[in-house]
Amino acid sequence: MLSLIYPPRSSLFSLPVRDLILANDAAFLNYLRCLGLPEPDSEAPVSPQGTVPEPYSFPLSKVKPTKLSGGSVKVVDSTTFKISKTITAAEVTVEPGAIRELHAGDIGRPLFMRYVPTSMGHYVENTGNTTLKFLEIFNTDIFQDISLNQWLALTPAKLVKEHLGISDDVVSKLSKTKNTVVGSK
Template identity: 30%
Template sequence: MWYFPPGIPHSIQGLEEGCEFLLVFGDGNFSDLNTLSITDWFAHTPKDVLAANFGVPESAFAHIPKKQRYIFQANVPGPIESQKVSDPYGTVPKTFTYRLLAQEPIVTPDGTVRIVDSTNFPISTRIAAALVEVKPGGMREMHWHPNNDEWQYYLSGTARMTVFAANGTARTFNYRAGDVGYTPFAFGHYIQNTGDQSLWFLEMFKSDRFEDVSKDPF
């Protein structure tokens, strides 16, 4: 997992085998059209202003793209040791990466769970998550989350989730790999594996802590 605090500029490079990842934002109104891009900014800034700002000739900006570049082809970067950016003030105090699959899972009768939040990934002060595996015939028990809404992404397998509000109000949904699920704050729910292989999905929360209340809590 990567975590980038709000306002921190960053870029992501694909290595030899490419890279597939899921972008998750705490703001449901997010749009990549409103994301600050350096290429977009430079393309709409006069070259004489860029030259004055960086103290180089205008010719240095002769090949700036005329429109924003979002995902584009470039050379595969070399080893990380050769790509490190030197900083006279030292390295950042907290890591921006957490290896979730390296975590020893919590093993339950019907599957496994790995949890990441600010308790084991200190930089992650706005997002908490759990990687959940439910074995065939198993279920993620009846539970609710007392701190925030739940956003889900289904990685593999098939599932069925029933969400219960109150006063007999409920609804059941089917899911498969690539689907997104959502459960409002404090709504009761459970997730069943409806297939013949392990169900894997991510639970994500706009919170610094993972919390749930269930008959068989993690």
């Protein structure tokens, strides 16, 4: 029965045992032409199940960055990459002396950064002299974080002052808008 589905093992003996090293795209395309094979993307494979409604790849390089006072942020989640239902990412750039604002990523579990537990406030400061670039990745469909600065600014000032013991001057400097990356002053 399997012989009706799979080719015989002997047909696999002619497969190359070494990897092909492709010097450049022109050489690769020439190699395909010599073998009589179609060029990549010139013929889409036909499947009896139909076509995939959404692509499984996403060019982060084509996302327009949100410019901020201390850097920029590019976000990819299910609002821009429709098939992405369980992962989101943000490419963050932080200029020298700037910080990725104190925040908590309470939505979704952090990946690859196990030392920053969920709901634990943290920030990233660029103490170097070149631009810092990193990815924030979470297993959720919408990218969200909670800005401590914005949260406190939107809490009644009397509560903030009484509970944190801070002055009117400090409260007046809190920002009601999210400033993901803040430049040095």
